[in-house]
Amino acid sequence: xxxxxxxxxxxxxxxxxxxxxxxxxxxxxxxxxxxxxxxxxxxxxxxxxxxxxxxxxxxxxxxxxxxxxxxxxxxxxxxxxxxxxxxxxxxxxxxxxxxxxxxxxxxxxxxxxxxxxxxxxxxxxxxxxxxxxxxxxxxxxxxxxxxxxxxxxxxxxxxxxxxxxxxxxxxxxxxxxxxxxxxxxxxxxxxxxxxxxxxxxxxxxxxxxxxxxxxxxxxxxxxxxxxxxxxx
Numbered sequence: 001x002x003x004x005x006x007x008x009x010x011x012x013x014x015x016x017x018x019x020x021x022x023x024x025x026x027x028x029x030x031x032x033x034x035x036x037x038x039x040x041x042x043x044x045x046x047x048x049x050x051x052x053x054x055x056x057x058x059x060x061x062x063x064x065x066x067x068x069x070x071x072x073x074x075x076x077x078x079x080x081x082x083x084x085x086x087x088x089x090x091x092x093x094x095x096x097x098x099x100x101x102x103x104x105x106x107x108x109x110x111x112x113x114x115x116x117x118x119x120x121x122x123x124x125x126x127x128x129x130x131x132x133x134x135x136x137x138x139x140x141x142x143x144x145x146x147x148x149x150x151x152x153x154x155x156x157x158x159x160x161x162x163x164x165x166x167x168x169x170x171x172x173x174x175x176x177x178x179x180x181x182x183x184x185x186x187x188x189x190x191x192x193x194x195x196x197x198x199x200x201x202x203x204x205x206x207x208x209x210x211x212x213x214x215x216x217x218x219x220x221x222x223x224x225x226x227x228x229x230x231x232x
Contacts, residue, residue: 004200011105145230
């Protein structure tokens with residue numbers, strides 16, 4: 001599986017990252033489950049779920065949130081409905097600043113057939129004005145699994161933005177990937193040893209989507225079982 005993929009709704013992602021292109025590349029790479037996790041937005045998740053309905057590929061409802069501290073936090077939900085309810089709770093905390101496509105990139109919204117049906121005019125790269133702790137609590141309130149993203153990166157990670165890993169939060173899983181660039185102390189190694197991890201691509205281009213290199217042993221290939229694994 002690859003649980004961190006950006007569609008062309010994320011301004012930093014390539015315009016070729018449409019729902020069907022992502023699905024077809026994931027199938028070429030023989031993946032079983034993927035998640036589209038755009039920055040502070042979910043509009044391309046449901047089109048991807050619909051586009052994959054007759055294919056042997058599970059789309060996990062997800063999002064990558066930029067917290068008030070500018071740490072990236074992944075969130076996964078057992079159903080699209082749960083993701084949608086969570087998103088309506090938090091989207092009002094995204095500052096009303098318009099995107100500048102000439103500077104930050106386009107923010108494309110597609111239907112299930114990859115037809116371009118709109119643009120998100122908000123600047124999705126802004127931070128949601130909710131703290132890391134508060135967002136973790138809200139994710140769990142809506143039956144989701146919070147997963148701190150690329151924790152060993154020297155930007156937009158828990159360690160780079162907060163300076164420490166918060167204690168006492170109900171986080172069971174962290175994300176690792178090849179974009180790590182932070183020096184890892186013995187203290188950090190000991191802290192991270194208490195967590196399970198996912199390994200994912202943070203793909204912004206089709207070619208970056210993972211091959212079959214990361215596996216989780218689940219009872220069945222369902223989003224509910226995945227979220228349960230990430231949460232326990």
